[in-house]
Amino acid sequence: MGCEAPIPRPPIPRDPGRWLLYVVLAAFTLFSVFPFVFSVLTSLKGQAFAPGLLPHPATLEHYRELMTASPLFLRWVLNSLVVATVSVIVLAVLSLLGGYALARIPFLGRQAVFILMLASLMIPGQVLWIPNYATLSELGWINTWWALIPGLVGSLTSGTFLVSQFLKGLPEELEEAAKLDGLSRFGTFWRIVLPLAGPAIASVSITGFMASWNMFAWPVIVLDSPSLFTLPVGLNFFKGLHVTRWTLIMAGSMFNTIPVLLVFIFFQRYFIKGIAMAGMKE
Amino acid sequence: MVRKSVPGETLAAYTFLAPFLALLGIFALWPLGQAFWLSFHAFDLFSPPRWIGLANYRRLLTQGDFWISIKNTFVYTGVVVSAQTALALGLALLMDQQLRGKTFFRVAFFLPSVTSSVAIALIFTFLFVKTGFLNAALAWLHLDVVLRGFGLQTPVDWLGNPRTALWAIMAQNVWSTAGFFMIVFLAGLQAIPETLFEAARVDGASRRQLLWHVTLPQLRPTLFFVVTMGMIGCFQVFDQVYVMTDGGPLKATLTTAYLVYKEAFVNFNMGYACAIAFVLATIIFACTMVQKRLLGE
Amino acid sequence: MIARKRAGIFLAVLLGSGCQVHPGGARVVNLRFSGYAGNPAETDLMAKLVTEFNRSHPGIHVGYEPVPSQYDSKLLAMLASHAAPDVFYLDAAQFEPLWRKHVLEPLDAFVARSRTTRRHDFVGSLVRAFSAKGHLYGIPKDFNTLALFYNKTLFDRAQQPYPDATWTLARLRRAAIALTRPQARPPQYGFALTDGDPDRYIPIAREFGAALFDARGDCTIASPAGIGALSWYAGLAGKDGCAVYPSEVGSSWTGDVFGRQQAAMVFEGGWLIPYLARAYPGVRYGTTELPAGPAGRSNFLFTVAYAMPKACRHKAAAWKLISYLTSSAAEAQVTFAVPSRKAASARYAEQHPRYRAILAGARYARPFAFGPEGGRVVDRLGEAVQKVFLGASSPRRALLAAAAGIAAIGGQ
Structure with a gap:
C-alpha cells in the first residue's frame, strides 16, 4: 500500500507529536471502517439479527442465494457497470469543457450561467420529478436508460462547478503563453489545460461514478422492466412490504460497495500522478 | 476575476458549454420554470392547475409544519456543514505530509462515502437502537452519566427520542461525508504550488504561519466548493429522513425537503409543494451568496 | 438531441415496449401490468401467471413490471403523465384519493358481462373497499x-x-x-x-x-x-x-x-x-x-385490487388479464395472503389453519383507508x-x- 507522494518533500523531523498523529488517524480509521466491516460480517451470518458481532458459523449461503434467488442479479450488476461507465465518461468530458469555459473565458452571460447552475442545485429535486417524468414521457424515453439523465444533471452541474473552481486555482501563465504562441481556444484546452486537469478529472470521475452507481430514487420512478434495473434498484426486491431480508441485502451491497471502492483505489493513484504530470511542484 | 467579454470569445465559450447547457436547460431549468409557475396554482396532478396567486405562499407562512421544518433544516445544516468541513479539513491537513500507509488511510476514510445507502441506514439503525452498540459503548466509557446530566433517560433510543433523533441523523451524515470532503481538500492542498511554501520558508515562516498565510488562503476555492456543496446537500436533506425516521418522532426530523415530498406525493398538493421548494431554494441561494461574500470568490 | 431521441426510441423498441408482431402474422396487443413487489413468493407467482396468460392468449402480450419500492410515488407520476400501466395494483388506502381524481376505469360493464368474475364471488368487505357511488373500480386480489x-x-x-x-x-x-x-x-x-x-x-x-x-x-x-x-x-x-x-x-x-x-x-x-x-x-x-x-x-382490512386506468387503450385485453389473475385457478396458487374469492379463501383457511383468524377478521374488518x-x-x-x-x-x-x-x- 506504500504509494507515497512522487516528489519527496523534506522529511519532517521525528517528534513525539507524530505518534499522536498516528493515534488520531487510527482512531478515525476505526470509526470509518467499522460500519463497513459490520456489513461484511452481517452478510456472512446465517441470520441478520443473530447475536454477537462475528458470524458463527460463517456462511456464503446468501451470496449463493443472490445468484439463484434472482436470475437477474448478475444482469443488474452488469447494467450498473454499463450505466456508470458511460455516465462517468460523459460527465467527465462535459464538465471539463464547461468548467474550462467558466473558469477561463470572459464571456457575455457568464454570471447568468453561473447563477442558473447554482439555482438548479438549490431546488429540492422532488418537485422536479413530475415535470421531468412528463418530458421523458414526451420523448419516449421512459423505461430506457436515457431516462436516467435527469438523475445525473445535478452531478454534471457540480462537476462543472468543481472543474471551474479547480482551474481557477491554477496559474494562468502557461495558457497566456500558449495564446501568444497562436494556439486556438480548443488547442489551449486540449494541449495545456487537459494535461493539468488530472486531479479534477479524477475527482469528477469518482463523484460521477458514485452518483451514477448509487442513484436510486429516480431510476425506480422511470425504469419499469426489471431487466433494465441497476443494482441498487434491484436490491430492493429483497426489501419486502412487511419483511426485509437483511442478510441478502448486505451480501448484495457488497457488490454495490466494492466496485466503487476499486474505482477509487485506482483513481486515487492516478490522482497523485496527475499532479506529478502537471509539473506544478518543483 | 471580472474581465471584459469579447464577442468571439463568447461564441467559443458557448460552444464549450453547449452540451452541458442543453441538458441543464431541458432537465433542470425547464422543470424549474414549471415548478415556479405551479407554485402560484392549486394543482393536484390531475385536474388542470388553477391560478390562486400567492395563496400557497401565504399558507406556508401560517402552517406550523413549515416553520418546524425550517428550524430543523437550519439546525441540521449548521451543525453538519461546520462539523464535516472542520473534520475533513483537519484530516486533510494531517495527511498532507510524509506518512506511512497514506493510501491505506485515504481509502479507509473514503469508505463511508461508498458504502451503499441501504446498508448504512441499517447499520446506523443497529448502532442507534436502545440495545445497540452506541449505548453499550457509552455505558462502558461511563459517559451515560453525561447523558443523564442532559436529562436523557439511558439507554437512549436515539432515533426514537425527539430530542436526539435529528442529532443521530446529523452524526450519520457527518460520518458518511467527511471522508469524501477530505479527499477534495487533499486534492486542493496538493494543487498548491510548492514554490509558495518554499518562498515563505525562506522568509522564515513557522509551520503555523505557513498554515495561516499560505495554505488556507490558497485553499479558498476548495473551501468555497466544500462549504457550498455541503450546504446545498444539507439544506435538501431527504434520503436519510426518508429511510430512517419518516420525519418523526413528533416532527423532530421533519426537514423542508421531506415536507416538499410529502405535500407533493402523499397529499397531492403539487402547487403548495412547489411554493415550499421555492422558499427553500431562495433561502439556500441567499446563504450561498453570503458565503460567497465571506470566502471572497 | 434528435439522434438521441431516435436512439432512445430504438432502444425502447428493442426492449419490447413497442408493438410486436406475432409469429402468426397478426398484430399483438401489448399490455403493461405493474404492482409493488411485496415479497418474492408474490413476484414469482405473478411472473408465472403472466407467462401462462401470454401462452394461452396469443393475441395479447403482457409485460410484468414489479416495482421494488416507492410504488405510490411512481404510480402517481405515471397516472399524472398518462403513462400508467394497463393493469395495476391499487391499495385500498389509495382508492378514494385516486377515485376522486377520476383516473380509474369503472369495471361494472365488464363484470356484468362476465360469467366467471361476478361481484358475489368475492368476499363482500373487499368488494366494498373498491366501490364508490355504486360502481366497482377494482377486482380484489387478496387480503390480510x-x-x-x-x-x-x-x-x-x-x-x-x-x-x-x-x-x-x-x-x-x-x-x-x-x-x-x-x-x-x-x-x-x-x-x-x-x-x-x-x-x-x-x-x-x-x-x-x-x-x-x-x-x-x-x-x-x-x-x-x-x-x-x-x-x-x-x-x-x-x-x-x-x-x-x-x-x-x-x-x-x-x-x-x-x-x-x-x-x-x-x-x-x-x-x-x-x-x-x-x-x-x-x-x-x-x-x-x-x-x-x-x-x-373491530379489525383492519389490508387489501389490494387489480385496477385499470381510465386512459387505458386496450380495455378489453386488460379486463381479460384481470379476470385471469383473479380466476379460481390463479387464486388457488396464492401462498402469501388470503385469496379474495369466497370459495378460495375458505379453502385456503382450511389448508392453512393459522390463517383462519385472518379470514374470520374479514367479516367485520374495515379497510385501512x-x-x-x-x-x-x-x-x-x-x-x-x-x-x-x-x-x-x-x-x-x-x-x-x-x-x-x-x-x-x-x-x-
Missing part, C-alpha cells in the same frame, strides 16, 4: 387482517391458557401481565405494540366504541371512548409494564419481537406467518381473532399515539389536537 399471535412456549411456561375467540381486551391485559418477566435475559413481555402508528390503536378504539368520523364527516376520535382506548393501550406499556415497543428491544416491527420470543403476544397480519417460518422456524405459536372490546369487535386525505389523517393520528407514548401529552390532549388537525384538513 390482524390476528392475535401467541407464543405457545411462553404461555405454557407461565401456565396460562391459550387465547381463543372468546377473549376480551381485559383478558388480554391480564394474560400479558402474567406473562411479563422484565428480569429475564433477554427481558420478556406479554405484548408488543406499535408506538408511532395508529394501525393497532384504531381497531382498539373502535372496539371501545369510538368512531373516527361521525355521519357529518367530523372527526370524533377524541370522544371518551377514543380517549379511554388510548389510555388503555398506552397503559399496557406504561403503568401495566406488560408491553414493549419494537425500538425498545432493538427491533423494527412487532412481528420480529414476537419471533425473538421477547413478546408473548402481538397483533399482526398474515404476513408474519411466512416470516416466522423462514426467520424463526423454532417458534411454537398459534393465532386467533383479535380480542373483543367493550363495544364489540381514511378518505380522500387519508395520508394526512393517518399522520395526525400517528402523531397523537406517539405523543402519548413519549409522555409528551395526555391521551385527551393528544386526541383533541389530532381531531382539530383533521378538521383543518377539510377546510383547506
Whole structure:
C-alpha cells in the first residue's frame, strides 16, 4: 500500500507529536471502517439479527442465494457497470469543457450561467420529478436508460462547478503563453489545460461514478422492466412490504460497495500522478 | 476575476458549454420554470392547475409544519456543514505530509462515502437502537452519566427520542461525508504550488504561519466548493429522513425537503409543494451568496 | 438531441415496449401490468401467471413490471403523465384519493358481462373497499387482517391458557401481565405494540366504541371512548409494564419481537406467518381473532385490487388479464395472503389453519383507508399515539389536537 507522494518533500523531523498523529488517524480509521466491516460480517451470518458481532458459523449461503434467488442479479450488476461507465465518461468530458469555459473565458452571460447552475442545485429535486417524468414521457424515453439523465444533471452541474473552481486555482501563465504562441481556444484546452486537469478529472470521475452507481430514487420512478434495473434498484426486491431480508441485502451491497471502492483505489493513484504530470511542484 | 467579454470569445465559450447547457436547460431549468409557475396554482396532478396567486405562499407562512421544518433544516445544516468541513479539513491537513500507509488511510476514510445507502441506514439503525452498540459503548466509557446530566433517560433510543433523533441523523451524515470532503481538500492542498511554501520558508515562516498565510488562503476555492456543496446537500436533506425516521418522532426530523415530498406525493398538493421548494431554494441561494461574500470568490 | 431521441426510441423498441408482431402474422396487443413487489413468493407467482396468460392468449402480450419500492410515488407520476400501466395494483388506502381524481376505469360493464368474475364471488368487505357511488373500480386480489399471535412456549411456561375467540381486551391485559418477566435475559413481555402508528390503536378504539368520523364527516376520535382506548393501550406499556415497543428491544416491527420470543403476544397480519417460518422456524405459536372490546369487535382490512386506468387503450385485453389473475385457478396458487374469492379463501383457511383468524377478521374488518386525505389523517393520528407514548401529552390532549388537525384538513 506504500504509494507515497512522487516528489519527496523534506522529511519532517521525528517528534513525539507524530505518534499522536498516528493515534488520531487510527482512531478515525476505526470509526470509518467499522460500519463497513459490520456489513461484511452481517452478510456472512446465517441470520441478520443473530447475536454477537462475528458470524458463527460463517456462511456464503446468501451470496449463493443472490445468484439463484434472482436470475437477474448478475444482469443488474452488469447494467450498473454499463450505466456508470458511460455516465462517468460523459460527465467527465462535459464538465471539463464547461468548467474550462467558466473558469477561463470572459464571456457575455457568464454570471447568468453561473447563477442558473447554482439555482438548479438549490431546488429540492422532488418537485422536479413530475415535470421531468412528463418530458421523458414526451420523448419516449421512459423505461430506457436515457431516462436516467435527469438523475445525473445535478452531478454534471457540480462537476462543472468543481472543474471551474479547480482551474481557477491554477496559474494562468502557461495558457497566456500558449495564446501568444497562436494556439486556438480548443488547442489551449486540449494541449495545456487537459494535461493539468488530472486531479479534477479524477475527482469528477469518482463523484460521477458514485452518483451514477448509487442513484436510486429516480431510476425506480422511470425504469419499469426489471431487466433494465441497476443494482441498487434491484436490491430492493429483497426489501419486502412487511419483511426485509437483511442478510441478502448486505451480501448484495457488497457488490454495490466494492466496485466503487476499486474505482477509487485506482483513481486515487492516478490522482497523485496527475499532479506529478502537471509539473506544478518543483 | 471580472474581465471584459469579447464577442468571439463568447461564441467559443458557448460552444464549450453547449452540451452541458442543453441538458441543464431541458432537465433542470425547464422543470424549474414549471415548478415556479405551479407554485402560484392549486394543482393536484390531475385536474388542470388553477391560478390562486400567492395563496400557497401565504399558507406556508401560517402552517406550523413549515416553520418546524425550517428550524430543523437550519439546525441540521449548521451543525453538519461546520462539523464535516472542520473534520475533513483537519484530516486533510494531517495527511498532507510524509506518512506511512497514506493510501491505506485515504481509502479507509473514503469508505463511508461508498458504502451503499441501504446498508448504512441499517447499520446506523443497529448502532442507534436502545440495545445497540452506541449505548453499550457509552455505558462502558461511563459517559451515560453525561447523558443523564442532559436529562436523557439511558439507554437512549436515539432515533426514537425527539430530542436526539435529528442529532443521530446529523452524526450519520457527518460520518458518511467527511471522508469524501477530505479527499477534495487533499486534492486542493496538493494543487498548491510548492514554490509558495518554499518562498515563505525562506522568509522564515513557522509551520503555523505557513498554515495561516499560505495554505488556507490558497485553499479558498476548495473551501468555497466544500462549504457550498455541503450546504446545498444539507439544506435538501431527504434520503436519510426518508429511510430512517419518516420525519418523526413528533416532527423532530421533519426537514423542508421531506415536507416538499410529502405535500407533493402523499397529499397531492403539487402547487403548495412547489411554493415550499421555492422558499427553500431562495433561502439556500441567499446563504450561498453570503458565503460567497465571506470566502471572497 | 434528435439522434438521441431516435436512439432512445430504438432502444425502447428493442426492449419490447413497442408493438410486436406475432409469429402468426397478426398484430399483438401489448399490455403493461405493474404492482409493488411485496415479497418474492408474490413476484414469482405473478411472473408465472403472466407467462401462462401470454401462452394461452396469443393475441395479447403482457409485460410484468414489479416495482421494488416507492410504488405510490411512481404510480402517481405515471397516472399524472398518462403513462400508467394497463393493469395495476391499487391499495385500498389509495382508492378514494385516486377515485376522486377520476383516473380509474369503472369495471361494472365488464363484470356484468362476465360469467366467471361476478361481484358475489368475492368476499363482500373487499368488494366494498373498491366501490364508490355504486360502481366497482377494482377486482380484489387478496387480503390480510390482524390476528392475535401467541407464543405457545411462553404461555405454557407461565401456565396460562391459550387465547381463543372468546377473549376480551381485559383478558388480554391480564394474560400479558402474567406473562411479563422484565428480569429475564433477554427481558420478556406479554405484548408488543406499535408506538408511532395508529394501525393497532384504531381497531382498539373502535372496539371501545369510538368512531373516527361521525355521519357529518367530523372527526370524533377524541370522544371518551377514543380517549379511554388510548389510555388503555398506552397503559399496557406504561403503568401495566406488560408491553414493549419494537425500538425498545432493538427491533423494527412487532412481528420480529414476537419471533425473538421477547413478546408473548402481538397483533399482526398474515404476513408474519411466512416470516416466522423462514426467520424463526423454532417458534411454537398459534393465532386467533383479535380480542373483543367493550363495544364489540373491530379489525383492519389490508387489501389490494387489480385496477385499470381510465386512459387505458386496450380495455378489453386488460379486463381479460384481470379476470385471469383473479380466476379460481390463479387464486388457488396464492401462498402469501388470503385469496379474495369466497370459495378460495375458505379453502385456503382450511389448508392453512393459522390463517383462519385472518379470514374470520374479514367479516367485520374495515379497510385501512381514511378518505380522500387519508395520508394526512393517518399522520395526525400517528402523531397523537406517539405523543402519548413519549409522555409528551395526555391521551385527551393528544386526541383533541389530532381531531382539530383533521378538521383543518377539510377546510383547506
